[in-house]
Amino acid sequence: MEILVCVKQVPDDSVKIGLNSSGKPAVDGVTMVANAFDTYALEMATRLKEANEGTITVVAIGPEKAKDALKSCLAVGASKAYIVNEDGLGDMDSLTTGYTLSKAVAKIEELNGAKFDIIFCGKETTDCTTGMVGAQLAERLGIGCVTGIVDIELKDGGISVKQETEEGYNVVETSLPAVVTVNKPAYDPRYPTMKSKMAARKIPIGEISKADLGVEDDKIVPSVKVISLSEPPKKQAGVKINEKTFEDTMAKAMEILKDAKVF
């Protein structure tokens, strides 16, 4: 079974990101990591591979530095990695990202000499959070897609997946090839070991340029344009109550809350 996992390198989502003095997201100095939902996707893909045999390839679109995210994936289940160099691709929105990824899928299939059976994506990224790219990739490829899944198994030559819903889950079946986007499953992604990290370092990362993809220029013009960025209005500085005794703390808290007509 040939599996592809699409990964985006994003700023660590446990860091609160505001705007810097030039009005851009203040991401300088923030550790870049593989998008959390993509790591869930990779873990699910790895478990599927371990249960059924197969090979996992990971792909990212990004700058040279995004190779770090791919290396971390190679240490926890993936055995091949490709980076699509973002040079010349310009600003991207979900639509152009889905299109570019569809071209990358075709290129990697050509390089690997095999078609992908299942393409895994995270259900959204933690930076842009549009949650659209996986479904748009599937549309471009003209194959089936199930979004927000928490479990997957092979069934009758296709897949049967659990798609999380508000009340529980749907069991959805589709033939292969297919795209799935992954929500947080019941388990956490595994950690690399020293040995798996060392092994991952030795795996070369394939480089794909804009020219290799054969993208049509008019299809990589983004439709969604960002006009301006702002920070939401700051909350009025709050009060923190920490008196010497519990009774004093509660008395003060209740007084403030009563005055504010909260209760």
Place this chain on the structure above:
Amino acid sequence: MDNCIFVVMETAEGVIKNVGLEMITPAKEIAAAKSLKTVAVVLGKNLAETAKQAANYGADAVITVELNSDYSSDEYAFAVAEICKKYNPEAVFIGATQNGKDLAPRVAVKLNTGCASDVTGIKMGDDGKIHFTCPVYGGTILAENVIDTLPQMATIRGGVFKKCEPAESTAEIINENITPENVKTKIVDVVKEISESVNLEDAEVIVAGGRGMGSAENFSLVKELADVLGGVVGATRAPIESGWISRAHQIGQSGKIVAPKLYIACGISGATQHVTGMVGSDYIVAINKDEDAPIFDVANVGIVGNVMQVIPEMINEIKKLRA
């Protein structure tokens, strides 16, 4: 019906989801500025009565499409794209529900247009385009977006806009027959694990608990406080993974985004993944024994103390106040 804005209505058992009716309000504002009609597109099963609802909440016209289920992606994406190709709307608004967020990106590809995601603000720009406010980086930054292609698509977050006052309407209702093609995925079973219906998005008061509650037994204090205040119980991921409460209560990155009038965070440290989901609340009270907990940075009132002491005392005080 040239020159219109589509508001796509998701239904569940013949009832339109709230966000569908809410979206009529901003759609009508844009429509008024550009002399467009606001058209509700209602999809689902047994829609005869449902269509009337959309009309009564302010749509100028209603298009219904009868389909075999309340939602299935391939059928719905095909149907919405076909209706759009027939009527050429200037804009298409879809509720940012789980189904809506599954639907919108596919329709966008079929129509080769852009889509703004999880919109929390809509206004008409001087450039003649709709300006959409979209939260990014977990809501710590707001991006104002425009879409250069038509239709201008967006998924709109629930609870942001207020429904119009309903009134009897004589708006035209058009039934469209569409037979979906190219169906690749099939829902073979719908499993309801969570019987309670938890309406966090519409709640005015939410009392939420985190890891700091310590145990399932202690977590019941959160429920007690919520009951006293007539509120709804929320939770971070930890209590859900520990089995103290069901997933339906989760607030944050992998749960609901909420904006109640009052939010009380109990034993919640304030990781960005959670704060993302509740920072829009009008008034935030945080209770935590760690005085450096980041939750205090977003709280109007922070109470440094043990939840097991503070919550019972707070419940007593509120009962006294309301006696």
